[in-house]
Amino acid sequence: MSIPQAKRDFKIAPSILSADFARLGEEVDAVLKAGADFVHFDVMDNHYVPNLTFGPMVCKALRNYGITAPIDVHLMVDPVDDLVKTFADAGATYISFHPDASRHADRTVKLIRDLGCKPGVVLNPAVTLESVKHLLDQVDMLLLMSVNPGFGGQKFIPYTLDKLKEARARLDDAGLEARLEVDGGVSTANIADVARAGADTFVAGSAIFGAQNYESVIKQMRDTLAQL
Numbered sequence: 001m002s003i004p005q006a007k008r009d010f011k012i013a014p015s016i017l018s019a020d021f022a023r024l025g026e027e028v029d030a031v032l033k034a035g036a037d038f039v040h041f042d043v044m045d046n047h048y049v050p051n052l053t054f055g056p057m058v059c060k061a062l063r064n065y066g067i068t069a070p071i072d073v074h075l076m077v078d079p080v081d082d083l084v085k086t087f088a089d090a091g092a093t094y095i096s097f098h099p100d101a102s103r104h105a106d107r108t109v110k111l112i113r114d115l116g117c118k119p120g121v122v123l124n125p126a127v128t129l130e131s132v133k134h135l136l137d138q139v140d141m142l143l144l145m146s147v148n149p150g151f152g153g154q155k156f157i158p159y160t161l162d163k164l165k166e167a168r169a170r171l172d173d174a175g176l177e178a179r180l181e182v183d184g185g186v187s188t189a190n191i192a193d194v195a196r197a198g199a200d201t202f203v204a205g206s207a208i209f210g211a212q213n214y215e216s217v218i219k220q221m222r223d224t225l226a227q228l
Ligand SMILES: O=C(CO)[C@H](O)[C@H](O)COP(=O)(O)O
Pocket: 015, 017, 018, 040, 042, 074, 147, 148, 149, 150, 151, 152, 153, 154, 183, 184, 185, 186, 203, 204, 205, 206, 207
């Protein structure tokens, strides 16, 4: 049975892609104190996507710095499996990967689960939900990209809203409790539409880290969600 929007457990996941890397620990601390729920950790390999960011050592460094919030690792890497164990050891909470980057996506999901993390699958804008229908009952996160992966600060692709609605219906119809996360171009201006379409977990990089006051942006997002 479908959960009404107002009762959904909304989570805000700032993407550290837009943080000041020279002060990463302080930035993550600040955004969590400002009310964020998850730390969205974008791993890019300059192969699956045309950009290069950070890896498990940085995740471990955040844990050593004292970050205890869930770390939501978004792997934009090919191949996937080699990095799963190092991220599990580094303190990742969720590990989500693009199934088109894994030769055996079902095996990768199990590997993540067996290592004690929460598996997620990520779909690029042009990838269909049908392609992961056999994985939905095995994952804790379904992440729909609302930009093509590789860079922060891009514009939300509007057709993602229809895909979100379809994803919400599929999860609800099957009685599945996986989080439905949206990633790319989310801001205070469109978070209501994104939530109405069915998302419960919102990645926002530039909209949060690009603001002077993290707390006021996150509060504005929460107030908007509370009014749905
Ligand atoms: O996975 C990503 C890009 O591939 C990022 O998480 C995403 O782009 C967040 O940044 P912004 O909110 O600025 O769009």
